[in-house]
Amino acid sequence: MSLATRIIACLDVDNGRVVKGVNFTDLVDAGDPVEMATLYGSEGIDELTFLDISASATNRETTYEVVARTAEQVFIPLTVGGGVRTVEDVDRLLRAGADKVSVNTAAIARPDLISEISDRFGNQVLVLSVDARRARTPSGFEVTTHGGRTSTGLDALSWIEDATQRGIGEVLLNSMDADGTRAGYDIGMISRIREISSLPLIASGGAGSLEDFAAAIEAGADALLAASVFHFGIHRITDVKKYLSEHGYPVRMSSSV
Amino acid sequence: MVLTSDPKVAREATGLVVPGVGAFAACMDGLRNVGAPEIIAARYADERPTLGICIGMQILFFDSDENGLHQGVGIWKSSVRKLEAPILPHMGWNSVEPASGSTLFHGVEDESFYFVHSYAARDVASGLGTYATHGQRFLAAVEDGSLSATQFHPEKSGRAGLALIKNWSKSL
Numbered sequence: 001m002s003l004a005t006r007i008i009a010c011l012d013v014d015n016g017r018v019v020k021g022v023n024f025t026d027l028v029d030a031g032d033p034v035e036m037a038t039l040y041g042s043e044g045i046d047e048l049t050f051l052d053i054s055a056s057a058t059n060r061e062t063t064y065e066v067v068a069r070t071a072e073q074v075f076i077p078l079t080v081g082g083g084v085r086t087v088e089d090v091d092r093l094l095r096a097g098a099d100k101v102s103v104n105t106a107a108i109a110r111p112d113l114i115s116e117i118s119d120r121f122g123n124q125v126l127v128l129s130v131d132a133r134r135a136r137t138p139s140g141f142e143v144t145t146h147g148g149r150t151s152t153g154l155d156a157l158s159w160i161e162d163a164t165q166r167g168i169g170e171v172l173l174n175s176m177d178a179d180g181t182r183a184g185y186d187i188g189m190i191s192r193i194r195e196i197s198s199l200p201l202i203a204s205g206g207a208g209s210l211e212d213f214a215a216a217i218e219a220g221a222d223a224l225l226a227a228s229v230f231h232f233g234i235h236r237i238t239d240v241k242k243y244l245s246e247h248g249y250p251v252r253m254s255s256s257v
Numbered sequence: 258m259v260l261t262s263d264p265k266v267a268r269e270a271t272g273l274v275v276p277g278v279g280a281f282a283a284c285m286d287g288l289r290n291v292g293a294p295e296i297i298a299a300r301y302a303d304e305r306p307t308l309g310i311c312i313g314m315q316i317l318f319f320d321s322d323e324n325g326l327h328q329g330v331g332i333w334k335s336s337v338r339k340l341e342a343p344i345l346p347h348m349g350w351n352s353v354e355p356a357s358g359s360t361l362f363h364g365v366e367d368e369s370f371y372f373v374h375s376y377a378a379r380d381v382a383s384g385l386g387t388y389a390t391h392g393q394r395f396l397a398a399v400e401d402g403s404l405s406a407t408q409f410h411p412e413k414s415g416r417a418g419l420a421l422i423k424n425w426s427k428s429l
Contacts, residue, residue, distance in 0.1 A: 003391055004350045004369060041415070046350055077371060077413050099373075099413060122279050124346050124373045169346055169373075200348045222344060252350040252369045 004252040006046040006223035007213075007240055008079075008202060009230050011036060014053045016062035018231075034069045040230070041074040043237040044254040048074065049102070049172075049225065052082035064096045071097025081129055081172075087116050094121065102127035102172055105145045108152055108159075111166060118167030127202075128168040132156040132189060133176040141189055148176030156189075157196055170200045172225065178206025182229065185216040194220025210235065210243040217249055262291045272429045273300060276412075277312035281321040281337070281376070284312045285329060294330040297404075301332055304403040306429050311374060314399070314406035318378050332404060337378050342392020345375045351409075353397045356385035361400055361407070361424050368417035370397070370409035377408055 011018050017031045037048050048070070052063045060083065067080055080093050081102030090101050103126065107113050117126050135142035141156035160171055173193055175186035185206045194201060203221035207213065213224050229235050241251045261267055275297065277284050288294055297317070300307050309317050316329045321337035329337070340347060350369040355362035377395035380386065384401025388394050389408070398407045405425060411418035 002351070003347065003372075006349045075413060075419060076415050077373075124348070124375075125278070170348060198344055200344055200346065223349070 002250050003222075004046070004250045005217055005221075005244065006202075007044075007237060007251070008047045008049055008223055008225040009040045009045050009237070010049040010051060010204070010225050010227045012051045012053050012227070013063060013066060014055075015059040016066050019053070033066050034073060037070045037074045037078075040237060041076055044241060044252065045076065045237050046252055047077045047079065047223070049079045049081065052080060054083065064092060067093060067096040067098050079127055081127070085113070087113075087120055090117050090121060090125070094125065100125050100127050100170070102129040104129040104131065107163065108143065108145065108154065111162065114163055114166040114168060118169075123167045123169040126168045127170045127172050128160065128163045129172040129174065130156055130160060131174045131176050134186075134189075139192060141192065144176055148179070157193065160193060160197055164197065164199060168199065170202065171197060172202045172204055175205035179204075180228070181206055182208030182234075184208055184212040185219070185221070185224075187215055187219045190216055190219035190221050208234075210240060213240055213244060214247055214249065217244070264292050264296055267291075267293070268296045268299060270305075272306040272308065272426065273297075274308045274310065275313035275316075276310045277316070279312055281312060281315060281323040281329070282325070282327045284316055285327060288316065288330075297330050298332060301402070301404050306403045306425075307405070308425055309404075309406035310412070311408060311410055314408050315374075315376060315378065317399075317404070317406055321376055323376050333378070333381050333383065333399065333401070335378050335380050335382065337376050339376050340374075340392050340395060346373055347375065347377075347391040348373050350414075351389050351391060351397075353409075354388045356387045356398075356400065359385055359387060359398075359400060360428050361398060361405060361421050362387060363424050365417045365420045365424075368414075368420075370407070370411065370414040370418060370421075372397075372409045374408060 018033050077099045079100040080098040084103050085106040131144045132141045137155040139157040143152045143154040178186045185203045200222040202223040203216040204225040207226035244251045315337045317332045318329045318337050319331045320328050352369050355366045381399050387398035389397035411421045
């Protein structure tokens, strides 16, 4: 056996509620992140990501509570991203029960944040979240912010190489072109980043069919993140894993204990 | 269960867990500040149960080459070295080859566990070694009398991990 390809579910959380496309019939409260995390956990998800889209400080307090409640009930890795700006933010999230944090906009604005976090907590806690789209930068992929609406002019490959030098443990590669389309991951972008990075690589954006998951692994992804296909029940986590397993990809099948 | 830096409590507890996230040298500095290397060694000598997790396992070895060469507690004489693998850190769920006669892996022999690390020990001279492979074969767990350790995180390994922790606590 070898290391299993991780299947990751991402939940957008605002003021303690899951927002953006949740359509479950078998949940009492489909907007409760803890209940959704528990359901995904029981279905065999390998890892969970909360993206905190809260705008206000009061809402952020709620996020810490959600993280703490989840960590008490779901014993799998939990990554929290969104609004991480300082070492103190990371400290609070880790103390609340997060295992990893992801940085995006704040690290672009002030790259020293990366080494500040990794010097204190180690590279393994830090995920670099890159919202990239096809553009006329040297590699053909540009880093954006604000959900793809704002250009940074930064080349995605150079940014990942720079951040790797500064100290990250993993790359979360979100395709802004594919995001929400369910037309498949951006395979070209995944393989291009795989060529230059020896860090674990999470593919994100565009998951639609079961074949899409396999294609991203072929392109070099170590982990596959999806949101709406799980939230809307288009695929159950067990279906994705069964498909991948039948096609020869190592996945963690549901625990028998 | 208590979280403690009190040497007396740690020395006399029925079972002691040494968890850890972070770099080897920083972790050893923290442990030395509270006299933990002596406590771990004394508990090992008196056969009092101790469980090291992740970096809490690595520090039980002689040394590590993480950011320079640093000495560990040295209960086990082998070394912790960077893994030779195409993708590092080794991050995710991996299967193990449990040692025969293992207490920790009883009933979860075929399960996967969650790993996050770039360094590992390759072998141990005393006790039972459980192995995993990422790029190369390395020690995923050791059970040496009262001293046990896992390179993976049982507390993050779902039901299989909880079963392993239960196996350890039942043995106290």
